[in-house]
Amino acid sequence: MEHIIIEGGNTRLQGEVVIEGAKNAVLPLLAAxxxxxxxxxxxxxxxxxxxxxxxxxVIRGLDIDVVFDENNKEITxxxxxxxxxxAPYEYVSxxxxxxxxxxxILARCGHATVSMPGGCSIGSRPIDLHLKGLEAMGAKITQSxxxxxxxxxxxxxxNIYLDFPSVGATQNLMMxxxxxxxxxxxxxxxxxPEIVDLAxxxxxxxxxxxxxxxxxxxxxxxNRLHGADHDVVQDRIEAGTFMVAAAMTNxxxxxxxxxxxxxxxxxxxxxxxxxxxTDEARGIRVKADTxxxxxVTVKTLxxxxxxxDMQAQFTALMAVVDGESTMIxxxxxxxFQHLEEMRRMGLHSEILRETAMIHGGQGLQGATVMSTDLxxxxxxxxxGLVAKGQTKVGKLTHxxxxxxxxxxxxxxxxxxxxxxxxxA
Numbered sequence: 001m002e003h004i005i006i007e008g009g010n011t012r013l014q015g016e017v018v019i020e021g022a023k024n025a026v027l028p029l030l031a032a033x034x035x036x037x038x039x040x041x042x043x044x045x046x047x048x049x050x051x052x053x054x055x056x057x058v059i060r061g062l063d064i065d066v067v068f069d070e071n072n073k074e075i076t077x078x079x080x081x082x083x084x085x086x087a088p089y090e091y092v093s094x095x096x097x098x099x100x101x102x103x104x105i106l107a108r109c110g111h112a113t114v115s116m117p118g119g120c121s122i123g124s125r126p127i128d129l130h131l132k133g134l135e136a137m138g139a140k141i142t143q144s145x146x147x148x149x150x151x152x153x154x155x156x157x158x159n160i161y162l163d164f165p166s167v168g169a170t171q172n173l174m175m176x177x178x179x180x181x182x183x184x185x186x187x188x189x190x191x192x193p194e195i196v197d198l199a200x201x202x203x204x205x206x207x208x209x210x211x212x213x214x215x216x217x218x219x220x221x222x223n224r225l226h227g228a229d230h231d232v233v234q235d236r237i238e239a240g241t242f243m244v245a246a247a248m249t250n251x252x253x254x255x256x257x258x259x260x261x262x263x264x265x266x267x268x269x270x271x272x273x274x275x276x277x278t279d280e281a282r283g284i285r286v287k288a289d290t291x292x293x294x295x296v297t298v299k300t301l302x303x304x305x306x307x308x309d310m311q312a313q314f315t316a317l318m319a320v321v322d323g324e325s326t327m328i329x330x331x332x333x334x335x336f337q338h339l340e341e342m343r344r345m346g347l348h349s350e351i352l353r354e355t356a357m358i359h360g361g362q363g364l365q366g367a368t369v370m371s372t373d374l375x376x377x378x379x380x381x382x383x384g385l386v387a388k389g390q391t392k393v394g395k396l397t398h399x400x401x402x403x404x405x406x407x408x409x410x411x412x413x414x415x416x417x418x419x420x421x422x423x424a
Contacts, residue, residue: 004393004407006384007416008366013251013385015413016283019239019258020047021073021232023402024309025194027097028171029201029232030055033077034062034104035178036205039227043075046232050400054095061088062105078227079108086113089146093117095401099127100168102150103176106139111151116143129169133160137173137180157182157221165190165302170217171198177219178207186217192303193262197233204228236262237309238403239284241378243267244313245410246286247275247293248320248386253413256283265306269314272296273321295323295360300331312338312379315358319347320386322361329354338376341369345387366391371398378403385415 026046033041046052048070056066056075062085065078085105092098096117105112117127131141131148137160139152157180162169170190175198177184189195191213199212205228208220239258246253247270260267260279267277267284273296276287295318300308308331318325319342329335336356339349344367348359366389371377377399384391396419399406407417 001394002396002419002421004381004396004417004419006366006381006391006393008384008386008391009388011249011385011415013246013249013253013410013413013415016254016256017242017409017413018256019242020235020404021045022194022197022235022237023047023049023051024167024192024235024237025197026052026232027055028100028175028194028198029230030059030075030077031100031104031171032175032198032201032205033059033227034064034079034083034101035108035175035225036079036227037108037224038080041077041079041205041227042229043077044073044229044231046073046075047235048073048404049402050397051095051097051402054091055098057091058087058098058101061091080227083108085109085111087115089115097168099130100172100175102130102148103134103172106134106150106152107155107176107179110153113147113149116146116148127168129162129164129166130172133162133169133173133186134176136160137176137184155180157184159185160187162186162188164188165215167192167195170195174198174202174209174217174219177221178202178209178225179223180219180221182221184219184221186219188215189217190302191215193233193236193259201228201230204230234259234262237307237375239263240266240307240310241313241382241403242409243270243277243284243286244310244317245382245385247273247288248290248317248382250288250290251413252285252287254280254283254285258284260284265304266310266314269296269298269306290320293321295321295325297326297328299328302331308332308335309375311335312375313382315339315356316342316379316382318358319360319364319383325358325360327356327358329356335373337372338379341372341376341380342383344369345383345391363388365389368392368394371395374398374402378406381406381410381417385410
């Protein structure tokens with residue numbers, strides 16, 4: 001097993017850091033390539049992450065040609081030949097996000113078989129909204145032996161209202177609707193920047209998608225889509241993680257090419273806490289003096305609310321701020337597991353259902369801890385930067401799903417951190 005070892009207590013992050021293309025954008029973008037019967041689709045600014053390799057294998061399992069040029073961070077997909085209609089269980093079972101191939105396969109082939117998704121430790125995250133939306137478009141859905149089987153000789157446009165603005169359901173239904181007969185309207189749609197990025201690619205491929213980034217999406221079905229070139233949007237969650245890291249360590253860090261609008265909810269809470277955040281020509285700069293920061297209350301919500309994917313990292317920041325801060329998690333249940341690990345480092349906190357009370361400013365001590373999910377892994381590493389002594393973080397498979405060269409980037413900012421194999 002690999003570990004990250006941090007020598008903390010006196011770390012002050014300074015300098016510039018480069019962020020990658022967004023994991024949460026590139027996975028549905030890869031799913032969208034299934035729809036192109038003509039030409040190649042080229043995705044650029046692709047992050048080199050384990051989830052990306054998994055999704056590449058899901059696409060390859062459909063007998064689609066996928067080439068990942070890691071040196072240039074570019075993926076080329078050719079789905080112009082006959083494709084299979086069953087996604088491989090071996091890879092779908094590793095990652096919940098792979099469910100987004102269901103809509104594209106169904107729209108392209110008229111039938112699709114996809115295993116029930118796995119690979120998540122932060123709650124049930126049901127897919128009923130995906131299935132209800134496809135049924136509204138005329139699909140017949142059955143389940144057999146752990147597989148979801150969808151059939152529709154030709155999907156039909158429909159008016160769909162999502163009970164919750166699910167990102168995955170919005171993406172799945174958007175893609176399915178591009179090849180449906182007639183117009184599809186999705187109300188209470190997710191509004192995340194990754195939804196907008198997917199719509200941009202689909203429109204380049206010949207789709208007619210309007211309203212991305214708003215509560216109502218309108219998709220006019222077309223007969224055929226083709227390949228296109230697309231640059232993956234910057235990763236707002238990675239950018240936010242480095243913003244929090246700078247704030248926790250009395251730092252002064254420029255997050256290069258970070259997009260202000262995408263990070264506005266986080267920036268608002270950082271400023272409320274007393275962190276200096278400025279929009280510069282080359283990115284977003286974060287400066288802070290933790291001694292002067294104030295406790296805050298944060299509630300996670302679907303975009304444009306505070307992102308659940310920044311909850312764990314922000315609770316780590318709350319831990320170093322004098323006073324009592326409150327974090328309310330409304331998007332996913334079971335997403336405070338990292339706080340149990342942080343208690344090993346001396347964190348004082350109380351959890352009551354969806355609310356965590358963080359008693360900050362009491363000092364953290366280095367300890368051996370284990371990642372419980374992707375964002376928790378980052379939170380534990382950030383905590384190690386400010387904890388006195390040595391912190392050892394294990395189960396890095398979570399970290400590798402969403403962060404590329406995370407420890408190397410922190411070293412570049414002045415952290416004393418290394419990744420080692422075994423129990424060293």
